[in-house]
Amino acid sequence: MWWLLSSTPTCLRYNCSLRTAAVAQPHPPPPPHPPTPSTLQPSPGSGMERLNSNALVKMEANIVVMGTESVGKSALTVRLLTGKFIGEYGDIESIYSRDFTLDGRGVTLNIWDSPYSEDLAAEMSLFCKKVRWADGYVLVYSICDRASFNAVSRLVQRIKSSKDHLGTDKVPIVVVGNKKDLHHRRTVQSEEGRLLALSTDCLFYEVSAAENYHSVIALFHGLVDRIKDVRPVMKRPLRFKGIVKSMSAVFTRRRTDSL
Numbered sequence: 001m002w003w004l005l006s007s008t009p010t011c012l013r014y015n016c017s018l019r020t021a022a023v024a025q026p027h028p029p030p031p032p033h034p035p036t037p038s039t040l041q042p043s044p045g046s047g048m049e050r051l052n053s054n055a056l057v058k059m060e061a062n063i064v065v066m067g068t069e070s071v072g073k074s075a076l077t078v079r080l081l082t083g084k085f086i087g088e089y090g091d092i093e094s095i096y097s098r099d100f101t102l103d104g105r106g107v108t109l110n111i112w113d114s115p116y117s118e119d120l121a122a123e124m125s126l127f128c129k130k131v132r133w134a135d136g137y138v139l140v141y142s143i144c145d146r147a148s149f150n151a152v153s154r155l156v157q158r159i160k161s162s163k164d165h166l167g168t169d170k171v172p173i174v175v176v177g178n179k180k181d182l183h184h185r186r187t188v189q190s191e192e193g194r195l196l197a198l199s200t201d202c203l204f205y206e207v208s209a210a211e212n213y214h215s216v217i218a219l220f221h222g223l224v225d226r227i228k229d230v231r232p233v234m235k236r237p238l239r240f241k242g243i244v245k246s247m248s249a250v251f252t253r254r255r256t257d258s259l
């Protein structure tokens, strides 16, 4: 396949702008690497070395993962970053960074995964920050949870009508129906997801973070392709005191108080 993992994921400390955070602090050692699936090969050295040898311009993309509670946002993020499905995930606000090679070109993905919050005021303010920061969106619902699908439908509209995207022809959004393995409990049909995506000019994937690594890779690949097509102007930096968790924190149940 097209993607090569080229380094271990890093969790960035956001007390400076994202673009300058390319010199992000590495944190305690990440969990051990999963066995590399046959379609993916680790590239030797860092993405930058590949950049030099291939004379290709390295791309960086900010991706926000959104959706209601327990739809599998963290599961999808961790699947992409580590190849693993670990079952339970910490309720932590995190931005992870990882280098990939995509069609011969180095790509750094910064992925913002946050737990769903019922605190509307906090959620509102976070939403604005996310939209300002993001180059692309992964909007996740569970195929067993109709309310989560309705929420994604509303999110698409909210994102598209936000002032950051007004006048933008195409907003890179992928609608993701997760938990495909639980088809016996399905309450949202594939056609509904597909129709939503079609009518709003989004991409659509049905996946199982639990059972299928390659479909998870495919959805992020699709999104990066969209981002490349509609490459936006430079995003404004965030001004957080710090969203800081190491990759190892994914494996513990802790809530960050750093926002």
Ligand SMILES: Nc1nc2c(ncn2[C@@H]2O[C@H](COP(=O)(O)OP(=O)(O)OP(=O)(O)O)[C@@H](O)[C@H]2O)c(=O)[nH]1
Pocket (backbone or CB within 6 Å): 067, 068, 069, 070, 071, 072, 073, 074, 075, 076, 086, 087, 088, 089, 090, 091, 092, 114, 115, 116, 178, 179, 180, 181, 182, 207, 208, 209, 210, 211
């Ligand atoms: N069967 C199945 N379970 C899944 C899948 N993806 C996630 N889960 C489970 O769903 C639960 C919630 O997953 P999370 O990844 O924590 O969901 P989240 O959207 O990040 O949840 P919040 O952080 O609460 O917003 C966990 O018990 C996961 O093991 C999947 O594809 N199939």
